[in-house]
Amino acid sequence: MNERLVLVVEDDRSIQRILRDVFLKEGFQVRTALTGRDGMVEAGSRRPDFIVLDLGLPDLDGKEFLRDLRQWSDIPVLVLSARGAEEEKVLALDAGADDFLVKPFGVPELLARLRALLRRHDGRGSRGPFYRFGQVVVDIPGHTVHRAGELVRLTSVEFRLLVQLVRSEGKVVTQRQLLQEVWGPGHCDQTHYLRIYMAHLRKKLEDDPTRPAYLLTETGVGCRCLAEKADIPHLEER
Amino acid sequence: MVATEVRRMADLVGNLLELSRLQSGGVVLRQDWNSVVELIDGALRQREALLNGREIRIDVSEEVPLVWCDGVLVERVLVNLLDNVARHTPGESPVHLWAEGGDGVVRIGLDDGGRGFPEEGSGSEGRSTGIGLSLCRSIAEVHRGRLETGATPGGGARAVLVLPQDRTPPELPEDPE
Numbered sequence: 005m006n007e008r009l010v011l012v013v014e015d016d017r018s019i020q021r022i023l024r025d026v027f028l029k030e031g032f033q034v035r036t037a038l039t040g041r042d043g044m045v046e047a048g049s050r051r052p053d054f055i056v057l058d059l060g061l062p063d064l065d066g067k068e069f070l071r072d073l074r075q076w077s078d079i080p081v082l083v084l085s086a087r088g089a090e091e092e093k094v095l096a097l098d099a100g101a102d103d104f105l106v107k108p109f110g111v112p113e114l115l116a117r118l119r120a121l122l123r124r125h126d127g128r129g130s131r132g133p134f135y136r137f138g139q140v141v142v143d144i145p146g147h148t149v150h151r152a153g154e155l156v157r158l159t160s161v162e163f164r165l166l167v168q169l170v171r172s173e174g175k176v177v178t179q180r181q182l183l184q185e186v187w188g189p190g191h192c193d194q195t196h197y198l199r200i201y202m203a204h205l206r207k208k209l210e211d212d213p214t215r216p217a218y219l220l221t222e223t224g225v226g227c228r229c230l231a232e233k234a235d236i237p238h239l240e241e242r
Numbered sequence: 243m244v245a246t247e248v249r250r251m252a253d254l255v256g257n258l259l260e261l262s263r264l265q266s267g268g269v270v271l272r273q274d275w276n277s278v279v280e281l282i283d284g285a286l287r288q289r290e291a292l293l294n295g296r297e298i299r300i301d302v303s304e305e306v307p308l309v310w311c312d313g314v315l316v317e318r319v320l321v322n323l324l325d326n327v328a329r330h331t332p333g334e335s336p337v338h339l340w341a342e343g344g345d346g347v348v349r350i351g352l353d354d355g356g357r358g359f360p361e362e363g364s365g366s367e368g369r370s371t372g373i374g375l376s377l378c379r380s381i382a383e384v385h386r387g388r389l390e391t392g393a394t395p396g397g398g399a400r401a402v403l404v405l406p407q408d409r410t411p412p413e414l415p416e417d418p419e
Contacts, residue, residue: 090314091272108252110291161417187415196275196411199308203277214279214300220287221280224272224314 008122009033011052013043013069014084015062019107023056026111040064047073054080054121057101059092066092067099074100080121084109090224094178097226103175104225120174123232135170137218137231140209142170149209156208161186165201166209169219169229178226202227257322257373264380269315271384275411276313278302278341278350285320286339292328297336306341309348310409315381316350319389322374323352323401330399331356343407347387351402358393359401378403 037043059066
């Protein structure tokens with residue numbers, strides 16, 4: 005993870021300073037920008053490995069920044085947002101952000117999110133046929149799911165939803181994206197589908213469906229599954 | 243801990259802002275279908291560090307229906323109630339979250355082992371209430387519901403968010419295994 009360059013676009017100088025110190029201590033190189041326009045120039049000229057972007061910039065809407073950036077770059081972006089600004093988060097994710105953190109946040113969580121982002125980015129282009137989380141292995145081409153070596157029977161919709169979630173490897177997928185991909189463009193308002201099917205998946209795949217460890221809902225935003233690509237099916241315990 | 247204090251201040255300011263927006267009628271509810279289990283889990287995850295070490299029991303049967311509400315605001319109610327528990331009960335005191343449906347409402351409750359809430363207008367014999375609980379009441383009211391506070395049969399404190407249940411979600415499409 006050393007020698008990677010991180011760009012922090014944040015207008016609050018105290019938060020910017022904290023982030024800078026944290027990243028330097030972790031062995032990153034750091035560039036900072038106080039405005040969206042400066043941030044865009046830095047992103048274009050320095051080509052950072054990832055960007056931490058505050059959504060509340062003085063000169064440029066964070067979503068505009070993302071839309072501009074995504075026209076020429078797939079650099080991973082973690083957005084920082086205020087508590088309660090769920091709508092903003094959804095728009096930012098739809099505009100191309102990779103993940104978000106709500107202020108105030110803890111440093112360990114920030115670093116964990118970044119590591120996950122970088123892992124995902126490094127492996128991009130080689131979308132895996134197998135994913136795993138906990139004791140669950142998802143075999144996408146084989147259309148099968150095993151839990152602790154036992155075959156789990158899923159309906160076709162349950163499987164499609166699970167595939168959308170595991171492929172995002174821990175990243176939040178918005179409700180709209182999930183409804184559109186799994187049920188089709190005419191169903192984007194049918195949020196009860198998601199509530200019901202997430203409950204089905206948790207019941208079949210989580211140890212404690214009321215306190216899920218992997219299939220998580222971010223209220224007002226979307227869902228995420230803390231899955232990772234797996235190289236081999238890992239069915240040897242069967 | 244400085245970080246804890248900063249978070250507490252940020253939460254207080256956030257609650258105040260939200261309360262003034264609610265009371266001035268400046269909040270547009272973003273209602274959709276929400277699962278009580280997911281809202282409870284979301285609130286617990288937000289307050290994981292604060293509740294560290296407590297026994298947490300959740301009783302929400304599969305019969306509890308989905309709720310048509312602003313999930314972010316309702317989750318905020320639960321977070322504020324959890325903050326209240328953390329402030330007013332000993333660190334090892336258990337927390338019981340539950341929900342039940344029926345009679346046109348869904349009731350989401352939180353019981354703890356602390357002293358009960360003061361009765362309305364009775365002076366302040368029990369635990370103090372504050373901005374957090376005022377916000378909870380306002381959020382309940384904009385949903386045409388209410389927040390009930392009182393005591394559990396065992397003498398602990400109980401807070402119950404009562405939300406109207408006057409619509410049911412449409413049927414699901416066919417889904418073969």
